[in-house]
Amino acid sequence: MQQRVPIAGSVPGGNPGRGNAETRALRSALAAARVESARLAARLEAAERQLMAGRALVSARRAAGEEDAVLGEALEDLWSLTTELEEANSQLARETAERRAELAAVDSALRESEDRVRLAHRYAGAGAWEWDVQSGTMTCSAEYRDLLGLDPDACGTKEDWLQSILPEDRASAERAALRLLDEPGTPEFEVEYRARHPGKGILWLAGRGRLQRDAAGRPWRLTGLSIDITARKRAEIALRDANENLRREVEKEVAAREAAQAGVTQTLKLEALGRLTGGVAHDFNNLLAVVSAGISLLARTEDPARRERLTSSIASAAQRGADLTRRLLTFARRQALRPEPIALGPWLADLGGMLSRSLQADIAVEIATPEDVWPVHADPSELELALTNLALNARDAMPRGGTLRISAGNTTLDGTEEPDGLQGDFLRLEVSDTGTGMAPEVLARAFEPFFTTKPGSGSGLGLAHAYGFARQSGGGARVRSREGQGTCVTLLLPRAAEEASAPAQAEPAAEERPLRVLVVEDEEAVAGLVLDMMRHLGHAPIRAASPALALEMLERGLEPDLVFTDVLMPGGMDGLDLAARLKALRPGLPVLLTSGYGGAPARVAAAGLPLLRKPYTLGALREALAAAADVRKPG
Structure with missing residues (x-):
């Protein structure tokens, strides 16, 4: 009786989800081997039965003595057939043994494959x-x-x-x-x-x-x-938690560093503020000494020549104080700028001619302006003051003469080239000299206000003013220098969106006429002087101590020709608010602003109104009033 081979589904631990190619190939081979084994077994049994029947027939014939020729031949044929059957049976037995061996090998391979799959599943x-x-x-x-x-x-x-x-x-x-x-x-x-x-x-x-x-x-x-995948997920969670903890630690560290840096920065700011206030106090004390001493002497002398000299000294001190304040405001970016498109070619040519006449004879002034240079968007007077200050600094650095070069060029910045992250089109104005240059420790403080290496001369505000002007204009300032090789200060100023128009031809001064001026000023002393100056010019001033009072006077029927108002005043309304109200109430009424601080430079510039900076002279007041009153003339 043949040994039965278990079918695939009865293998212990059989995996219903097997789909790999090796297992399927083994299953197919096993099924084919079983079919072939059954076929060979059937043939072998049939051959054995025929062989046994033939042998029995031959034995019976011989025992009966049947020796006739026909029967002999039949018996010979039967014996031959029996021999062939025996040989075939032997061959069939060998093939059956081989098939069974193959079947056992396939079954063993299948079991090994299933064991490998189970092992892989277990360890995975x-x-x-x-x-x-x-x-x-x-x-x-x-x-x-x-x-x-x-x-x-x-x-x-x-x-x-x-x-x-x-x-x-x-x-x-x-x-x-x-x-x-x-x-x-x-x-x-x-x-x-x-x-x-x-x-x-x-x-x-x-x-x-x-x-x-x-x-x-x-x-x-x-x-x-x-x-x-529990181990991997736990590792991911642990890594995420570790990263989160690290992030919090880094944030704490950064916060601690920022706090420390803020403390250092605050200390540096206080030191800079101390130097600033000390410099301001020093310079203004000198100016006040001139003014107070000059006034005392002026009251005690009758000599006209001496009175003229004293008056000139007092006026010079006042002008120096005004210049000092103007530079401080520019450095603090509190100055109300009036930017406009400037064609640098002719403008720098005029400035170069003025500097050539002003500087000492052994200093050569060079102006380099390409033909395709863009127009610059800046306040002309402040730009002239900044370049003049830089030229004077260069002159002081060349006591034995040299070359002062002012060049202009176009540049486009992408935000990565400059420390301030400037982006867009800019004009690069460079003021360079062949002077003594600066030591590294001096260069590091070059833009600080009241920092100077020239005791007894200069205020230390030249470079600070240029820096503040460039920053307030939307650009920046850089300085590079080496001892014995000169200095180069670079101003980066924004390109004008439109082309610069040709300078307007000066028109003949209009004939002055008396004006009724509403003066809005909260300071009693300043208001008294302004009223006296206007009366001296032939005008009829009327004072209002606040914008609210000025509006009340207008509502009661006052009809002034012009409103002259300070910008900064206490209370809920300042001069700019008053101007906005007047634009709605009296659209044709001219307004002239005045300020010594310019605490809202952006608002002043946005208002588009004329501005007279404090302190001002009698002549400056006359020109400002005439220009402002002329605005409402037709044409």
């Missing part, structure tokens, strides 16, 4: 499963049940699989399965979810599978693996 923390889509049933391998700690009959349907997933991940896992069924072009199944093991707690699993469809394209079977 994986379990196989198969979902019959048509019937809705699921079959799980022993490894899958061990992976989740399930009972042998726990994995029966798709609903059983969903119940094994934590409620938080159940919906996403079901969506992944339904999407696989609804989208024909997506045969691969991938999902990560959490499940609870009775002994190990919560596990992270990664489901991977492939959907097979029948000939009609309908979903048939989904075969796949579930892999334990």
